[in-house]
Amino acid sequence: MPEATSVTPDGLSREDARNAAREYRSRRWRAFLFVVPLLAFIGFSFVAPIASMLYRGVYNPTVASLVPETLEKLPSWQGEERPSDEILSIFALDLKRLANDRTSGQLAEEVNRALPGSSSVIKSSARKLRRVDDSELANNGAAILIDANAKWAEPEIWQALKKTGQVYTAGYYLTALDLENDPDGGIQRRETQIYVKLYGKTLRMALIITILTVILGYPLAYFMANSSSGTANLLMVFVLLPFWTSLLVRTTAWIALLQTNGVVNSTLLALGLTDAPLEMLYTQFSTIIAMTHILLPFMILPLYSVMRGIDPSYMRAAMSMGSPPIPAFLRIYLPMSLPGLSAGALLVFIISVGYYITPALVGGTDGQMISNIIAFHMQQSNNWELAAALGSLLLFLILALYWLYDRFVGAGNIKLG
Amino acid sequence: MVNIVAKNMDAHKQQAGKSQPFLVFDNVKKTYDQKNLVVKGFDMQVEEGEFITLLGPSGSGKTTVLMMLAGFESVTSGDIAIKGQSINRIAPYRRNIGMVFQNYALFPHMTVAENLAYPLSVRKVAKAEIDSRVVASLKLVELDGFGGRYPGQLSGGQRQRVALARSMIFEPTLILMDEPLGALDKKLREQMQYEISRLHEQLGVTVIYVTHDQSEALSMSNRIAVFNDGVVQQCAPPAELYERPSNAFVAEFIGENNFIDGHVQSISGDQAKVVTPGGETVVAMAGQGLTENSGCRVSVRPEKLFIHPTSHDHDNEVTAAFITRIYVGDFIRYYFRLANGSEIIVKVLNDLSAPEFSEGQDGSLMWLTSDCIAFPV
Missing domain, CATH: 1.10.3720.10 (MetI-like)
Known part of the structure; x- marks a missing residue:
């Protein structure tokens, strides 16, 4: 009996089943078409902004894109005292480039949020480095930088730079909860609770x-x-x-x-x-x-x-x-x-x-x-x-x-x- | 004035002691708009254990009477008394009257058991007793094991049973039912009619039942009060209402009826001689208020009419032209037209004797004097 294979126990032949499935699919497709404009609108005006907001809360590429060379070297630094002369020299080169591109202000603003008072340090140093020769900076950058501002000899500003240099950071969420990272990597309450x-x-x-x-x-x-x-x-x-x-x-x-x-x-x-x-x-x-x-x-x-x-x-x-x-x-x-x-x-x-x-x-x-x-x-x-x-x-x-x-x-x- | 009379009557009733009726409506009136009376002086006495139906078209005041009895509407004037005690000024929740609503009013957020337990828990009955009474009550309406369900999970008939059980579980002095079967289909309605009658007989409780469905009223009640336009037209047992309506409204409202216009020639005793438009003379029972030499309407039920030739006894005979016949199943309906153009219906049992007519052909319709009543116009 050849028919027996093509007929299911319910009496639905394969042809019937295929037709029913096709009709079901086309009905679903038509129903979907009705909501496409709304879906597109919601995706464009609601889902995308919220996703970007969530992303922006942890993603901060500004500093990383401003001083990439310095940040590449900074992970090797322990964070106890000031970084090695090599790192300082590379940063001096970065900073000079920023000064000439007139983007040092951005860096100053970003770092200032992590360490108040560092804005003026960065801006004044950038002005002084603008006219120094590249080769001199490469050889003797550390001394010139410290000469420009004594704060560069202290570890705090470097810690701030390292912190703001992270592309992905939970720092803003911590701030939003009145928390901050302590130097040991733990989490502590901020002094001001807002x-x-x-x-x-x-x-x-x-x-x-x-x-x-x-x-x-x-x-x-x-x-x-x-x-x-x-x-x-x-x-x-x-x-x-x-x-x-x-x-x-x-x-x-x-x-x-x-x-x-x-x-x-x-x-x-x-x-x-x-x-x-x-x-x-x-x-x-x-x-x-x-x-x-x-x-x-x-x-x-x-x-x-x-x-x-x-x-x-x-x-x-x-x-x-x-x-x-x-x-x-x-x-x-x-x-x-x-x-x-x-x-x-x-x-x-x-x-x-x-x-x-x-x-x-x-x-x-x-x-x-x-x-x-x-x-x-x-x-x-x-x-x-x-x-x-x-x-x-x-x-x-x-x-x-x-x-x-x-x-x-x-x-x-x-x-x- | 009315109040004084009511008070005097109250005092009188209390003196009368045990012989007083269970429930008394004494000249009860109700107006909603301070202009028109919806209930115009309702009087009734109900004995304990009776099943009374208030029947009437919508807007006739029957539901208003029920609402006044339940305490949801105030009484404009007159008095309602249970066991000799006026309940006019008693709050509805102190009246101890059970009520079944058309939409059942089962609390949707409570299970069936919780619904049944509600009136008992309000009365601070002990938990163990509530449980046993709920179980007994569910058994009474044949819903054992349904206690854990929500009303939304029950069928219409089951909800109706729960509503009945809930109105009875706290042993009220009186149960009111406001068109309780209105939302059910025909088959279920008949089943529930039987159920309600069974519970009434089993528990011996007094029931006041409101409906606009006359077959419901006829099959269940001890007595029926027919309402029209705020006035009770007749209050009588079902058979009397059907066989001996006291006026043309009741004759027309209860069951199906034919009306033959005529002129009263003479009245002798309880019988009147009436001349029909076709010039034929018929003899009918004289209705109340019928006078000689005035117009009248002779009512005769379709099943009491016979078509010539017939072996049934008959006193009266009129000639009418055949219009059509409709096959219903167990009987056949014949439509005839009288000389003055009014239609007349004859119900004939569907057996071999059902006659054949061609359209316009004249036939003789016959009936007994005792089966027809002449009402004044």
Whole structure:
């Protein structure tokens, strides 16, 4: 029976199976084509920048490309005292070339970050070496270099050079965590604690904002979900109104309200509630209040759409079974609205952890969040590597929080509607 | 005024002691918009252990009555009393009334066992007793071993059983059911009707059941209150409701009915002589409020009509033109047209005696006087 070999036990011939597989493949291919534009866009505008940010946090080729010859020799140096004359001579040659290429400033800036004060040492030495003959530098470079600046005789600046010369370094991540390498190769706390504190403050503020939006949003969402559709739609317009006005307008409105001679202060003064204007703008308070206002819709919308789907008969059932309203709410309604609550809380929390514009405008120094420092390092101090490290840590932090959330609440509980 | 009357009646009932009915609705009214009454003076007395159905089209006020009884809607005026005690001002969670909802309202985040345990844990029943009662309750609705499942993992019929079990597990004084079978398909609905009747008989609990499905009402209830427009049209046992409707609405709403317009010639005793549009005279039972020399509608059920020739007894006979016949299976429906154009339906058992007609052919329809009622227009 020749057919028996080509027919599977289910009665599907090889031809049938091939046709079915071909159709399945073509359907998959067509479905894939639909999402190609989005995938390309996301890859280009989201995945690639994040990958480059993660990479930049550990990859720093500037110094390595500026003084390659010196760095080639430096590994043989022990780091206890100043390096050998040979290394000094090679560096003197490197530095002269940089001085003539007018790139010694870059080196000065990079090394200065590892060892403050070395910028002027490098820049002044570079100026002096510019006119010295190459052959003289090759023969007697060490003496000329030390002559130019006595700091070259000490090991610290060489340690700094060696450290910044590493193409791949965990240094920026350590800095972002207020840690540093000690000379023995171990890790120690830095004297000044900036970033960990700032992360802590950012998380605390985000948590306060989340709690405030829950307190303000939950009752409103509950009321909307249980009112007639006319009332609910009207209230929904008020909820969405902030979405339709520019973020900048809303934030500036808070400035007008909260400033020293603003609406709130003049009202309080007129009512005689205070004697002197309260300092409200440029504080944590103003950041929190403005961000709560801006992020409130993100809490209300998922809450409302979940609550809308909860039939009033659940509460009635609980009450008919003898449960007073508040226990019934806690035991029945609250768990049922939890998907919306978690979605809203997660949205608000994650958005506020990385929020930039509002703290920048109304936060002053007190209300700064981690994203403002990241922006500072990108725009003012030009330390992109540190900015990248801080940004990546923020990303990891949020992923870790999400993981914790998934662990204890379950990501499957998130529901936007 | 109404309150004083209600209070007096209350006092009277308490004096009466044991003879008082279990549940009393006394002139209960309800308005939602302060203008129109949704329930217009509802009176009813229910004995313990009865199965009462509130039946009516949607918007007739039957669900509002149920909600007032459960305590989810306030009573505008009048009084509802259980065992002689007014419950108007008792919070719903203190009424000890079990309730089954149309969508079952099983808590989706709790297992079946947790759902059943909920009313008991609210009442602070000991853990061991809760467990044994949950097991017994699951057995009662034939769902042994389903305690660990979530409502989402059950079929519609199983959810319905859990909802029933949950409404009964805390031994409520009364169980309310708000269209509990509305979401089930026909076959399952019949099965659950049987199930509910069985539980009612087994436990002897009083049930108030709301539905718009008359076959459900007829097959399960001790008594049915037919609602229309906020008023109870008739409250009677199923057979009486079907055989002796008290007005044209009930006659039309319960079961299928033919109406023949006519003019009352004379009334003697409980019978009325009616002239049909075709000039024929028929004799019908006189409905309430029927007067001589006025218009009337004679109602007669399709299965009580017979087509000539017939061996059945008959007192009345009209001639009508055949339109068509529809084959249903166990019987055949014949459509006829009377002289004034109104249609009349005859149900004939599908046996060899089912007659053949051609379109437009005249046939004689016959029935007994005791099977038809003349209602005033």
